[in-house]
Amino acid sequence: MRQIVLDTETTGLSAENGDRIIEIGCVELLARKLTGNNLHHYINPERDSHEDALKVHGISNEFLRDKPKFAQIADELLAYLEGAELIIHNAPFDISFLNKELELLGRPPITQVVSGVIDSLVMAKEMFPGKRNGLDALCDRLGVDNSGRTLHGALLDAELLADVYINMTRGQDALLIDASDSNGEAGSVEAVDLRQFDLPVLTGNEAELEAHRALLADLDKASKGKTVWRLLEPA
Known part of the structure:
Protein backbone atom coordinates (compact mmCIF):
# COMPACT_ATOMS: atom_id res chain seq x y z
CA MET A 1 0.00 0.00 0.00
CA ARG A 2 1.23 3.49 -0.87
CA GLN A 3 0.80 5.99 1.96
CA ILE A 4 1.70 9.67 2.05
CA VAL A 5 2.37 11.42 5.35
CA LYS A 33 8.90 1.72 4.60
CA LEU A 34 10.30 5.19 3.86
CA THR A 35 11.14 5.45 0.16
CA GLY A 36 12.78 8.88 0.00
CA ASN A 37 10.33 9.88 -2.75
CA ASN A 38 9.16 12.98 -0.92
CA LEU A 39 7.54 16.19 -2.15
CA HIS A 40 8.11 19.64 -0.67
CA HIS A 41 7.07 23.12 -1.75
CA TYR A 42 7.04 26.62 -0.29
CA ILE A 43 4.07 28.52 -1.70
CA ASN A 44 3.32 32.21 -2.21
CA PRO A 45 -0.02 32.64 -0.40
CA GLU A 46 -0.68 36.08 -1.95
CA ARG A 47 -1.25 37.47 1.54
CA ASP A 48 0.73 37.97 4.73
CA SER A 49 0.81 35.49 7.60
CA HIS A 50 -0.78 36.39 10.91
CA GLU A 51 1.68 37.36 13.64
CA ASP A 52 0.79 34.32 15.75
CA ALA A 53 1.33 32.01 12.77
CA LEU A 54 4.75 33.56 12.13
CA LYS A 55 5.76 32.67 15.68
CA VAL A 56 4.87 29.04 14.97
CA HIS A 57 6.51 28.45 11.58
CA GLY A 58 8.98 31.33 11.30
CA ILE A 59 8.52 31.60 7.52
CA SER A 60 8.65 35.30 6.66
CA ASN A 61 6.35 37.00 4.17
CA GLU A 62 9.42 38.26 2.29
CA PHE A 63 10.78 34.71 1.86
CA LEU A 64 7.54 33.62 0.19
CA ARG A 65 7.26 36.52 -2.28
CA ASP A 66 9.08 34.74 -5.15
CA LYS A 67 7.75 31.24 -4.45
CA PRO A 68 5.25 29.57 -6.81
CA LYS A 69 1.54 30.03 -6.18
CA PHE A 70 -0.59 26.99 -5.33
CA ALA A 71 -2.01 26.95 -8.87
CA GLN A 72 1.52 26.38 -10.20
CA ILE A 73 2.19 23.28 -8.09
CA ALA A 74 -1.36 21.85 -8.03
CA ASP A 75 -0.94 19.41 -10.93
CA GLU A 76 2.32 18.01 -9.55
CA LEU A 77 0.81 17.67 -6.07
CA LEU A 78 -2.36 15.92 -7.26
CA ALA A 79 -0.40 13.52 -9.48
CA TYR A 80 1.85 12.67 -6.52
CA LEU A 81 -1.07 12.09 -4.14
CA GLU A 82 -3.36 10.24 -6.56
CA GLY A 83 -4.58 6.92 -5.20
CA ALA A 84 -2.51 7.10 -2.03
CA GLU A 85 -3.74 6.91 1.56
CA LEU A 86 -3.00 10.13 3.44
CA ILE A 87 -1.71 10.17 7.03
CA ILE A 88 -2.21 13.56 8.67
CA HIS A 89 -2.04 14.72 12.30
CA ASN A 90 -5.29 16.59 13.00
CA ALA A 91 -6.46 15.83 9.47
CA PRO A 92 -9.53 18.14 9.35
CA PHE A 93 -7.24 21.19 9.56
CA ASP A 94 -4.98 20.29 6.63
CA ILE A 95 -7.82 18.83 4.56
CA SER A 96 -9.85 22.03 4.93
CA PHE A 97 -6.92 24.08 3.58
CA LEU A 98 -6.23 21.70 0.71
CA ASN A 99 -9.90 21.65 -0.24
CA LYS A 100 -10.12 25.45 -0.16
CA GLU A 101 -7.05 25.80 -2.39
CA LEU A 102 -8.52 23.28 -4.83
CA GLU A 103 -11.93 24.95 -4.71
CA LEU A 104 -10.33 28.28 -5.71
CA LEU A 105 -8.98 26.49 -8.80
CA GLY A 106 -12.30 24.83 -9.61
CA ARG A 107 -10.90 21.39 -8.71
CA PRO A 108 -12.69 18.62 -6.77
CA PRO A 109 -11.83 18.05 -3.09
CA ILE A 110 -8.72 16.09 -2.18
CA THR A 111 -10.77 13.14 -0.91
CA GLN A 112 -11.76 12.45 -4.53
CA VAL A 113 -8.09 12.11 -5.46
CA VAL A 114 -6.75 9.91 -2.64
CA SER A 115 -7.92 6.50 -1.46
CA GLY A 116 -8.51 7.58 2.13
CA VAL A 117 -7.31 9.67 5.07
CA ILE A 118 -5.95 8.47 8.42
CA ASP A 119 -5.98 11.00 11.27
CA SER A 120 -3.00 10.08 13.45
CA LEU A 121 -4.26 12.42 16.20
CA VAL A 122 -7.44 10.34 16.52
CA MET A 123 -5.30 7.19 16.63
CA ALA A 124 -3.09 8.67 19.34
CA LYS A 125 -6.04 9.72 21.49
CA GLU A 126 -7.38 6.16 21.33
CA MET A 127 -3.98 4.67 22.20
CA PHE A 128 -3.06 7.21 24.89
CA PRO A 129 -6.32 8.54 26.37
CA GLY A 130 -5.99 11.50 28.69
CA LYS A 131 -2.39 12.24 27.63
CA ARG A 132 -0.88 14.98 25.49
CA ASN A 133 -0.91 13.78 21.90
CA GLY A 134 0.71 16.60 19.97
CA LEU A 135 3.57 15.65 17.66
CA ASP A 136 6.30 16.61 20.14
CA ALA A 137 4.64 14.65 22.94
CA LEU A 138 4.31 11.57 20.72
CA CYS A 139 7.95 11.84 19.64
CA ASP A 140 9.01 11.88 23.30
CA ARG A 141 6.71 8.98 24.19
CA LEU A 142 7.70 6.79 21.25
CA GLY A 143 11.42 7.55 21.20
CA VAL A 144 11.47 9.56 17.94
CA ASP A 145 14.29 12.11 17.83
CA ASN A 146 12.78 15.58 17.36
CA SER A 147 15.76 17.55 18.65
CA GLY A 148 15.97 19.46 15.34
CA ARG A 149 12.43 20.79 15.63
CA THR A 150 12.66 24.32 17.03
CA LEU A 151 9.94 25.67 14.72
CA HIS A 152 7.15 23.97 12.80
CA GLY A 153 8.06 23.01 9.23
CA ALA A 154 5.88 20.97 6.91
CA LEU A 155 8.53 18.55 5.60
CA LEU A 156 10.26 18.06 8.96
CA ASP A 157 6.92 17.50 10.69
CA ALA A 158 5.85 15.01 8.00
CA GLU A 159 9.14 13.11 8.45
CA LEU A 160 8.65 13.01 12.23
CA LEU A 161 5.03 11.96 11.86
CA ALA A 162 6.06 9.12 9.53
CA ASP A 163 8.32 7.75 12.27
CA VAL A 164 5.61 8.27 14.89
CA TYR A 165 3.00 6.49 12.74
CA ILE A 166 5.29 3.52 12.11
CA ASN A 167 5.91 3.26 15.85
CA MET A 168 2.20 3.54 16.70
CA THR A 169 1.28 0.79 14.25
CA ARG A 170 4.23 -1.51 14.88
CA GLY A 171 3.54 -5.22 15.32
CA GLN A 172 2.53 -7.21 12.28
CA ASP A 173 5.48 -6.18 10.11
CA ALA A 174 7.89 -7.42 12.77
CA LEU A 175 6.51 -10.95 12.24
CA LEU A 176 7.38 -11.03 8.53
CA ILE A 177 10.36 -13.11 7.39
CA ASP A 178 12.48 -11.82 4.50
CA ALA A 179 13.08 -14.80 2.22
CA SER A 180 15.04 -12.87 -0.40
CA ASP A 181 18.76 -13.22 -1.05
CA SER A 182 21.36 -10.46 -0.85
CA ASN A 183 20.42 -9.32 -4.37
CA GLY A 184 16.79 -8.81 -3.34
CA GLU A 185 15.60 -11.84 -5.33
CA ALA A 186 13.36 -14.49 -3.84
CA GLY A 187 15.26 -17.57 -2.74
CA SER A 188 14.46 -20.95 -1.30
CA VAL A 189 14.21 -21.38 2.46
CA GLU A 190 15.62 -24.58 3.92
CA ALA A 191 13.39 -26.21 6.51
CA VAL A 192 15.07 -26.95 9.84
CA ASP A 193 13.84 -29.65 12.21
CA LEU A 194 13.98 -27.91 15.59
CA ARG A 195 13.41 -31.20 17.41
CA GLN A 196 17.14 -31.91 17.13
CA PHE A 197 17.93 -28.94 19.37
CA ASP A 198 17.61 -28.71 23.15
CA LEU A 199 16.47 -25.11 23.37
CA PRO A 200 16.74 -23.36 26.75
CA VAL A 201 13.73 -21.43 28.05
CA LEU A 202 14.67 -17.91 29.08
CA THR A 203 12.22 -16.09 31.33
CA GLY A 204 12.05 -12.32 31.45
CA ASN A 205 12.66 -10.30 34.58
CA GLU A 206 9.89 -8.18 36.06
CA ALA A 207 10.91 -5.04 34.14
CA GLU A 208 10.89 -6.94 30.85
CA LEU A 209 7.53 -8.53 31.63
CA GLU A 210 6.06 -5.13 32.49
CA ALA A 211 7.36 -3.67 29.20
CA HIS A 212 5.78 -6.62 27.37
CA ARG A 213 2.44 -6.07 29.11
CA ALA A 214 2.57 -2.35 28.20
CA LEU A 215 3.24 -3.22 24.54
CA LEU A 216 0.30 -5.64 24.45
CA ALA A 217 -1.94 -2.99 26.02
CA ASP A 218 -0.93 -0.46 23.33
CA LEU A 219 -1.64 -2.96 20.56
CA ASP A 220 -4.99 -3.80 22.12
CA LYS A 221 -5.97 -0.11 22.27
CA ALA A 222 -4.88 0.47 18.67
CA SER A 223 -7.11 -2.39 17.48
CA LYS A 224 -10.01 -1.31 19.73
CA GLY A 225 -10.00 -4.62 21.60
CA LYS A 226 -9.87 -6.77 18.47
CA THR A 227 -6.46 -8.35 19.06
CA VAL A 228 -6.25 -12.11 18.59
CA TRP A 229 -5.81 -12.89 22.28
CA ARG A 230 -9.02 -10.98 23.04
CA LEU A 231 -11.00 -12.67 20.26
CA LEU A 232 -9.90 -16.12 21.43
CA GLU A 233 -10.71 -15.55 25.11
CA PRO A 234 -13.34 -18.00 26.38
CA ALA A 235 -16.78 -16.49 26.75
Whole structure:
Protein backbone atom coordinates (compact mmCIF):
# COMPACT_ATOMS: atom_id res chain seq x y z
CA MET A 1 0.00 0.00 0.00
CA ARG A 2 1.23 3.49 -0.87
CA GLN A 3 0.80 5.99 1.96
CA ILE A 4 1.70 9.67 2.05
CA VAL A 5 2.37 11.42 5.35
CA LEU A 6 1.37 15.04 4.78
CA ASP A 7 1.69 18.30 6.67
CA THR A 8 1.08 21.95 5.83
CA GLU A 9 1.99 25.35 7.23
CA THR A 10 -0.47 28.19 6.74
CA THR A 11 -0.91 31.94 7.13
CA GLY A 12 -3.43 31.39 9.93
CA LEU A 13 -6.05 29.07 11.33
CA SER A 14 -9.06 29.48 9.04
CA ALA A 15 -9.19 28.56 5.37
CA GLU A 16 -12.78 29.77 5.21
CA ASN A 17 -11.69 33.23 6.37
CA GLY A 18 -9.05 33.57 3.69
CA ASP A 19 -5.95 31.97 5.18
CA ARG A 20 -3.76 30.07 2.70
CA ILE A 21 -1.15 27.32 2.56
CA ILE A 22 2.47 28.54 2.59
CA GLU A 23 4.28 25.19 2.79
CA ILE A 24 3.41 21.57 2.07
CA GLY A 25 5.54 18.55 2.90
CA CYS A 26 4.85 14.94 1.87
CA VAL A 27 6.72 11.76 2.82
CA GLU A 28 6.08 8.52 0.95
CA LEU A 29 5.71 5.11 2.61
CA LEU A 30 5.51 1.87 0.65
CA ALA A 31 4.64 -1.20 2.74
CA ARG A 32 5.37 0.98 5.81
CA LYS A 33 8.90 1.72 4.60
CA LEU A 34 10.30 5.19 3.86
CA THR A 35 11.14 5.45 0.16
CA GLY A 36 12.78 8.88 0.00
CA ASN A 37 10.33 9.88 -2.75
CA ASN A 38 9.16 12.98 -0.92
CA LEU A 39 7.54 16.19 -2.15
CA HIS A 40 8.11 19.64 -0.67
CA HIS A 41 7.07 23.12 -1.75
CA TYR A 42 7.04 26.62 -0.29
CA ILE A 43 4.07 28.52 -1.70
CA ASN A 44 3.32 32.21 -2.21
CA PRO A 45 -0.02 32.64 -0.40
CA GLU A 46 -0.68 36.08 -1.95
CA ARG A 47 -1.25 37.47 1.54
CA ASP A 48 0.73 37.97 4.73
CA SER A 49 0.81 35.49 7.60
CA HIS A 50 -0.78 36.39 10.91
CA GLU A 51 1.68 37.36 13.64
CA ASP A 52 0.79 34.32 15.75
CA ALA A 53 1.33 32.01 12.77
CA LEU A 54 4.75 33.56 12.13
CA LYS A 55 5.76 32.67 15.68
CA VAL A 56 4.87 29.04 14.97
CA HIS A 57 6.51 28.45 11.58
CA GLY A 58 8.98 31.33 11.30
CA ILE A 59 8.52 31.60 7.52
CA SER A 60 8.65 35.30 6.66
CA ASN A 61 6.35 37.00 4.17
CA GLU A 62 9.42 38.26 2.29
CA PHE A 63 10.78 34.71 1.86
CA LEU A 64 7.54 33.62 0.19
CA ARG A 65 7.26 36.52 -2.28
CA ASP A 66 9.08 34.74 -5.15
CA LYS A 67 7.75 31.24 -4.45
CA PRO A 68 5.25 29.57 -6.81
CA LYS A 69 1.54 30.03 -6.18
CA PHE A 70 -0.59 26.99 -5.33
CA ALA A 71 -2.01 26.95 -8.87
CA GLN A 72 1.52 26.38 -10.20
CA ILE A 73 2.19 23.28 -8.09
CA ALA A 74 -1.36 21.85 -8.03
CA ASP A 75 -0.94 19.41 -10.93
CA GLU A 76 2.32 18.01 -9.55
CA LEU A 77 0.81 17.67 -6.07
CA LEU A 78 -2.36 15.92 -7.26
CA ALA A 79 -0.40 13.52 -9.48
CA TYR A 80 1.85 12.67 -6.52
CA LEU A 81 -1.07 12.09 -4.14
CA GLU A 82 -3.36 10.24 -6.56
CA GLY A 83 -4.58 6.92 -5.20
CA ALA A 84 -2.51 7.10 -2.03
CA GLU A 85 -3.74 6.91 1.56
CA LEU A 86 -3.00 10.13 3.44
CA ILE A 87 -1.71 10.17 7.03
CA ILE A 88 -2.21 13.56 8.67
CA HIS A 89 -2.04 14.72 12.30
CA ASN A 90 -5.29 16.59 13.00
CA ALA A 91 -6.46 15.83 9.47
CA PRO A 92 -9.53 18.14 9.35
CA PHE A 93 -7.24 21.19 9.56
CA ASP A 94 -4.98 20.29 6.63
CA ILE A 95 -7.82 18.83 4.56
CA SER A 96 -9.85 22.03 4.93
CA PHE A 97 -6.92 24.08 3.58
CA LEU A 98 -6.23 21.70 0.71
CA ASN A 99 -9.90 21.65 -0.24
CA LYS A 100 -10.12 25.45 -0.16
CA GLU A 101 -7.05 25.80 -2.39
CA LEU A 102 -8.52 23.28 -4.83
CA GLU A 103 -11.93 24.95 -4.71
CA LEU A 104 -10.33 28.28 -5.71
CA LEU A 105 -8.98 26.49 -8.80
CA GLY A 106 -12.30 24.83 -9.61
CA ARG A 107 -10.90 21.39 -8.71
CA PRO A 108 -12.69 18.62 -6.77
CA PRO A 109 -11.83 18.05 -3.09
CA ILE A 110 -8.72 16.09 -2.18
CA THR A 111 -10.77 13.14 -0.91
CA GLN A 112 -11.76 12.45 -4.53
CA VAL A 113 -8.09 12.11 -5.46
CA VAL A 114 -6.75 9.91 -2.64
CA SER A 115 -7.92 6.50 -1.46
CA GLY A 116 -8.51 7.58 2.13
CA VAL A 117 -7.31 9.67 5.07
CA ILE A 118 -5.95 8.47 8.42
CA ASP A 119 -5.98 11.00 11.27
CA SER A 120 -3.00 10.08 13.45
CA LEU A 121 -4.26 12.42 16.20
CA VAL A 122 -7.44 10.34 16.52
CA MET A 123 -5.30 7.19 16.63
CA ALA A 124 -3.09 8.67 19.34
CA LYS A 125 -6.04 9.72 21.49
CA GLU A 126 -7.38 6.16 21.33
CA MET A 127 -3.98 4.67 22.20
CA PHE A 128 -3.06 7.21 24.89
CA PRO A 129 -6.32 8.54 26.37
CA GLY A 130 -5.99 11.50 28.69
CA LYS A 131 -2.39 12.24 27.63
CA ARG A 132 -0.88 14.98 25.49
CA ASN A 133 -0.91 13.78 21.90
CA GLY A 134 0.71 16.60 19.97
CA LEU A 135 3.57 15.65 17.66
CA ASP A 136 6.30 16.61 20.14
CA ALA A 137 4.64 14.65 22.94
CA LEU A 138 4.31 11.57 20.72
CA CYS A 139 7.95 11.84 19.64
CA ASP A 140 9.01 11.88 23.30
CA ARG A 141 6.71 8.98 24.19
CA LEU A 142 7.70 6.79 21.25
CA GLY A 143 11.42 7.55 21.20
CA VAL A 144 11.47 9.56 17.94
CA ASP A 145 14.29 12.11 17.83
CA ASN A 146 12.78 15.58 17.36
CA SER A 147 15.76 17.55 18.65
CA GLY A 148 15.97 19.46 15.34
CA ARG A 149 12.43 20.79 15.63
CA THR A 150 12.66 24.32 17.03
CA LEU A 151 9.94 25.67 14.72
CA HIS A 152 7.15 23.97 12.80
CA GLY A 153 8.06 23.01 9.23
CA ALA A 154 5.88 20.97 6.91
CA LEU A 155 8.53 18.55 5.60
CA LEU A 156 10.26 18.06 8.96
CA ASP A 157 6.92 17.50 10.69
CA ALA A 158 5.85 15.01 8.00
CA GLU A 159 9.14 13.11 8.45
CA LEU A 160 8.65 13.01 12.23
CA LEU A 161 5.03 11.96 11.86
CA ALA A 162 6.06 9.12 9.53
CA ASP A 163 8.32 7.75 12.27
CA VAL A 164 5.61 8.27 14.89
CA TYR A 165 3.00 6.49 12.74
CA ILE A 166 5.29 3.52 12.11
CA ASN A 167 5.91 3.26 15.85
CA MET A 168 2.20 3.54 16.70
CA THR A 169 1.28 0.79 14.25
CA ARG A 170 4.23 -1.51 14.88
CA GLY A 171 3.54 -5.22 15.32
CA GLN A 172 2.53 -7.21 12.28
CA ASP A 173 5.48 -6.18 10.11
CA ALA A 174 7.89 -7.42 12.77
CA LEU A 175 6.51 -10.95 12.24
CA LEU A 176 7.38 -11.03 8.53
CA ILE A 177 10.36 -13.11 7.39
CA ASP A 178 12.48 -11.82 4.50
CA ALA A 179 13.08 -14.80 2.22
CA SER A 180 15.04 -12.87 -0.40
CA ASP A 181 18.76 -13.22 -1.05
CA SER A 182 21.36 -10.46 -0.85
CA ASN A 183 20.42 -9.32 -4.37
CA GLY A 184 16.79 -8.81 -3.34
CA GLU A 185 15.60 -11.84 -5.33
CA ALA A 186 13.36 -14.49 -3.84
CA GLY A 187 15.26 -17.57 -2.74
CA SER A 188 14.46 -20.95 -1.30
CA VAL A 189 14.21 -21.38 2.46
CA GLU A 190 15.62 -24.58 3.92
CA ALA A 191 13.39 -26.21 6.51
CA VAL A 192 15.07 -26.95 9.84
CA ASP A 193 13.84 -29.65 12.21
CA LEU A 194 13.98 -27.91 15.59
CA ARG A 195 13.41 -31.20 17.41
CA GLN A 196 17.14 -31.91 17.13
CA PHE A 197 17.93 -28.94 19.37
CA ASP A 198 17.61 -28.71 23.15
CA LEU A 199 16.47 -25.11 23.37
CA PRO A 200 16.74 -23.36 26.75
CA VAL A 201 13.73 -21.43 28.05
CA LEU A 202 14.67 -17.91 29.08
CA THR A 203 12.22 -16.09 31.33
CA GLY A 204 12.05 -12.32 31.45
CA ASN A 205 12.66 -10.30 34.58
CA GLU A 206 9.89 -8.18 36.06
CA ALA A 207 10.91 -5.04 34.14
CA GLU A 208 10.89 -6.94 30.85
CA LEU A 209 7.53 -8.53 31.63
CA GLU A 210 6.06 -5.13 32.49
CA ALA A 211 7.36 -3.67 29.20
CA HIS A 212 5.78 -6.62 27.37
CA ARG A 213 2.44 -6.07 29.11
CA ALA A 214 2.57 -2.35 28.20
CA LEU A 215 3.24 -3.22 24.54
CA LEU A 216 0.30 -5.64 24.45
CA ALA A 217 -1.94 -2.99 26.02
CA ASP A 218 -0.93 -0.46 23.33
CA LEU A 219 -1.64 -2.96 20.56
CA ASP A 220 -4.99 -3.80 22.12
CA LYS A 221 -5.97 -0.11 22.27
CA ALA A 222 -4.88 0.47 18.67
CA SER A 223 -7.11 -2.39 17.48
CA LYS A 224 -10.01 -1.31 19.73
CA GLY A 225 -10.00 -4.62 21.60
CA LYS A 226 -9.87 -6.77 18.47
CA THR A 227 -6.46 -8.35 19.06
CA VAL A 228 -6.25 -12.11 18.59
CA TRP A 229 -5.81 -12.89 22.28
CA ARG A 230 -9.02 -10.98 23.04
CA LEU A 231 -11.00 -12.67 20.26
CA LEU A 232 -9.90 -16.12 21.43
CA GLU A 233 -10.71 -15.55 25.11
CA PRO A 234 -13.34 -18.00 26.38
CA ALA A 235 -16.78 -16.49 26.75
